[in-house]
Amino acid sequence: MAMTEPTTPQPGIKRFIKIDWNVGALKAASPRYWSWVGMLVIMTTLGVLAWVVVLTTGGNAMAQRDNFTWGMWFADYMFYVGLAAGGLVVYASVHLFGAEQFRPLSRLAVLMAGLLTMIALLGDLTDLVRVWRIFWFVVTPNISAIFVYTGSAAGFYMVLCFVDLWILVTGVGGEKLAFRMTLIALPVAIYLHTTTAFVLALNKSRELWNSAVMVPIFLTSAVASGVALLLICAYVLQHYHVLEFKKSMFRSLATLLATVIITDLFLLVVEIATVYWPTAAKAGHTLRFSEFMTGPYAVQFLPVLILGVIAFSLLAGRKTRHIPAIQITASALYVLAIFFKRYTLMSMGFAIGPLGQTQAPYIPSLVEALIAIGLLSMGMLFFTLAVKILPLRVPEEEHAEAGAWELAEATGEPVVEPGVAL
Amino acid sequence: MSQDFPRDERPEGATAPEGTTFSRRHFLTSVGIAAGVVAAGVVPAALMAQSANAQDATATSSEPPVAPGASADPLAEIIAADGPANYPGHPVHYAKPAGKEKWAMVIDVRACVGCRKCVYACVEENNIGRNSGFTYIQVLEMEPGKIDLESAVLDYDEAGRPDKWYFPVQCMHCAHPPCVYGCPVQATWKEPDGIVLIDYNKCIGCRNCMITCPYGARHFNWVRPEVPAAEINPKVPLGEKAWTAEKCTFCVQRTRNGQTTACVEACPTGARKFGDLNDPNSDVAILLKTRRVWRLKEEYSTEPMIWYVG
Ligand code: SF4
Ligand code: SF4
Numbered sequence: 001m002a003m004t005e006p007t008t009p010q011p012g013i014k015r016f017i018k019i020d021w022n023v024g025a026l027k028a029a030s031p032r033y034w035s036w037v038g039m040l041v042i043m044t045t046l047g048v049l050a051w052v053v054v055l056t057t058g059g060n061a062m063a064q065r066d067n068f069t070w071g072m073w074f075a076d077y078m079f080y081v082g083l084a085a086g087g088l089v090v091y092a093s094v095h096l097f098g099a100e101q102f103r104p105l106s107r108l109a110v111l112m113a114g115l116l117t118m119i120a121l122l123g124d125l126t127d128l129v130r131v132w133r134i135f136w137f138v139v140t141p142n143i144s145a146i147f148v149y150t151g152s153a154a155g156f157y158m159v160l161c162f163v164d165l166w167i168l169v170t171g172v173g174g175e176k177l178a179f180r181m182t183l184i185a186l187p188v189a190i191y192l193h194t195t196t197a198f199v200l201a202l203n204k205s206r207e208l209w210n211s212a213v214m215v216p217i218f219l220t221s222a223v224a225s226g227v228a229l230l231l232i233c234a235y236v237l238q239h240y241h242v243l244e245f246k247k248s249m250f251r252s253l254a255t256l257l258a259t260v261i262i263t264d265l266f267l268l269v270v271e272i273a274t275v276y277w278p279t280a281a282k283a284g285h286t287l288r289f290s291e292f293m294t295g296p297y298a299v300q301f302l303p304v305l306i307l308g309v310i311a312f313s314l315l316a317g318r319k320t321r322h323i324p325a326i327q328i329t330a331s332a333l334y335v336l337a338i339f340f341k342r343y344t345l346m347s348m349g350f351a352i353g354p355l356g357q358t359q360a361p362y363i364p365s366l367v368e369a370l371i372a373i374g375l376l377s378m379g380m381l382f383f384t385l386a387v388k389i390l391p392l393r394v395p396e397e398e399h400a401e402a403g404a405w406e407l408a409e410a411t412g413e414p415v416v417e418p419g420v421a422l
Numbered sequence: 423m424s425q426d427f428p429r430d431e432r433p434e435g436a437t438a439p440e441g442t443t444f445s446r447r448h449f450l451t452s453v454g455i456a457a458g459v460v461a462a463g464v465v466p467a468a469l470m471a472q473s474a475n476a477q478d479a480t481a482t483s484s485e486p487p488v489a490p491g492a493s494a495d496p497l498a499e500i501i502a503a504d505g506p507a508n509y510p511g512h513p514v515h516y517a518k519p520a521g522k523e524k525w526a527m528v529i530d531v532r533a534c535v536g537c538r539k540c541v542y543a544c545v546e547e548n549n550i551g552r553n554s555g556f557t558y559i560q561v562l563e564m565e566p567g568k569i570d571l572e573s574a575v576l577d578y579d580e581a582g583r584p585d586k587w588y589f590p591v592q593c594m595h596c597a598h599p600p601c602v603y604g605c606p607v608q609a610t611w612k613e614p615d616g617i618v619l620i621d622y623n624k625c626i627g628c629r630n631c632m633i634t635c636p637y638g639a640r641h642f643n644w645v646r647p648e649v650p651a652a653e654i655n656p657k658v659p660l661g662e663k664a665w666t667a668e669k670c671t672f673c674v675q676r677t678r679n680g681q682t683t684a685c686v687e688a689c690p691t692g693a694r695k696f697g698d699l700n701d702p703n704s705d706v707a708i709l710l711k712t713r714r715v716w717r718l719k720e721e722y723s724t725e726p727m728i729w730y731v732g
Pocket of ligand 1: 636
């Protein structure tokens with residue numbers, strides 16, 4: 001189904017790989033825009049330099065040690081992979097469940113998912129001190145190592161997101177192809193989140209990770225933080241007149257967010273109950289968990305609960321849920337809560353080591369922090385440029401077309417697996 | 423989950439979660455003590471012995487029967503489980519090819535006085551960077567009355583305290599090694615004689631193996647390891663270990679050349695025994711068959727090849 005070809009190209013629009021790149025918008029951009037871009041470029045450069053330090057001097061420049069085997073990068077990997085779920089949810093809602101109110105978000109959501117997965121993967125690479133040997137990953141992958149699955153899933157998902165974005169932006173294949181892509185992207189996304197959770201859950205050596213609830217909790221945290229981030233970005237882009245959204249869309253997002261947050265918190269409480277209930281409590285578990293409830297790690301873990309409860313309370317009231325300030329605050333709190341959660345999850349593997357020795361909390365070194373900030377800046381830089389030059393606005397007529405196609409196809413399509421309860 | 427991968431065949435029933443009774447049961451069947459005693463555990467024991475026999479008819483057929491009616495080799499099942507895993511078909515570049523042995527160690531915690539002589543001997547033998555900040559062997563000072571790692575002290579000052587006991591821990595060369603299962607690029611594997619080794623030229627430095635080892639046995643060279651020139655052991659890699667994981671190798675450079683390990687040699691109380699389980703007259707085989715032995719974290723089904731007695 002051919003999309004509307006631009007008959008009279010506007011000045012400043014360059015056509016390349018079938019996309020109309022709005023290069024003119026960059027030329028017209030305000031000095032504020034450019035100073036923001038400049039700052040991101042500087043931060044990214046600092047990150048690259050920090051990585052060069054790691055590559056030339058070895059891992060000693062990082063604060064990770066034998067006792068804290070993984071650090072910042074791993075917390076970030078879980079965090080970003082989770083945030084990418086926002087894209088999945090919106091995309092799937094539009095193209096599988098016909099949630100038309102989210103359609104204006106679809107391109108933005110896919111773009112964010114792609115970028116977030118990209119920085120998650122790059123974070124992983126920057127941690128490998130012998131990164132140039134990474135080809136072994138392809139030559140002799142070990143089928144029993146979970147990292148092979150999550151790593152390749154992330155790579156595949158990233159590519160998929162960018163292909164998807166291209167399809168959405170160019171309109172190649174129309175709604176039909178977009179729908180088919182969803183059928184691929186959705187299972188891949190779930191696979192990515194599951195395998196990432198499996199890195200923790202399938203490891204018997206780290207008591208607090210080795211829990212089956214890790215997988216559903218990973219999915220709920222991912223969806224909650226992803227939707228929250230999307231909501232924030234949508235408001236930001238609306239503020240800068242890049243995109244416009246209906247109020248009802250934000251309300252739908254907020255309701256979805258509240259539902260997922262409470263599910264997420266519920267699962268966490270279930271896990272805590274299993275650790276502490278007298279008939280279930282095992283010394284190794286309770287001792288380790290207590291480090292996070294009352295010990296030196298409580299500053300990492302209690303914010304997860306506190307911020308989570310506040311975020312939910314803000315969104316729980318029907319009367320206030322539609323207020324933008326409330327939505328934004330709750331979303332920001334929950335994104336922050338999930339960051340703390342990822343950081344604690346990382347720490348939970350190491351707070352008390354396999355030989356029972358208690359470790360002081362890990363704080364990333366300057367080099368690690370710069371790498372992390374550099375990667376985030378890089379993601380934001382690409383995002384900032386993309387929202388200017390990519391046609392992220394979903395044309396009105398696409399709604400009508402899509403509706404018509406859905407009606408025609410609805411009866412013929414098989415029932416989609418109810419994998420994600422949205 | 424990781425123990426379910428098919429590289430090394432595990433006899434049916436070997437996953438029985440009964441923990442330390444596992445080795446005792448073997449001891450019972452093997453030595454062929456009074457039938458009445460055996461009867462207590464006869465059903466599971468018989469099942470296990472049976473499966474072990476079935477699996478290992480070839481591997482251990484040369485062993486003479488220990489007692490009439492008992493399985494041919496009481497250690498057969500243990501030996502069979504201790505096969506190669508992710509083995510690329512050739513030995514790691516710094517070692518001779520594996521022989522027919524199945525290496526194992528038994529440590530008598532009653533004899534260990536916590537002097538750390540083994541730790542230092544190991545550091546010298548294995549070119550462990552003096553700046554690396556780790557040792558292969560970690561000796562824990564334990565509270566009496568329990569095997570409670572969480573209350574153990576690693577950096578104790580005074581050895582030989584009568585109110586404590588000492589617990590040396592190092593790579594167990596697990597028959598089902600989670601570290602090997604966890605390495606994404608197969609840079610570490612288990613050789614046919616049971617020694618778990620790392621290819622330092624292949625390791626990508628991801629530290630997955632350290633995450634998955636339940637014994638804290640693996641260490642990372644965060645720095646380029648440095649050893650004074652006069653103390654370098656030419657038989658052991660040094661520079662190539664920079665920024666890779668390393669751990670106890672059962673002194674592969676010695677043990678595959680007819681010597682024993684450096685730690686066994688250094689122990690002043692003779693608390694450590696090392697040898698070949700295929701050899702019925704080796705210290706380790708005799709100890710496993712005649713003494714009550716136990717293993718650390720047996721419930722993890724890693725099947726360590728280091729036993730404790732005492
Ligand atoms: S003790 Fe640890 S490093 Fe050694 S074989 Fe077992 S899992 Fe691997
Ligand atoms: S650190 Fe080296 S040996 Fe360990 S899992 Fe990674 S690549 Fe394998």
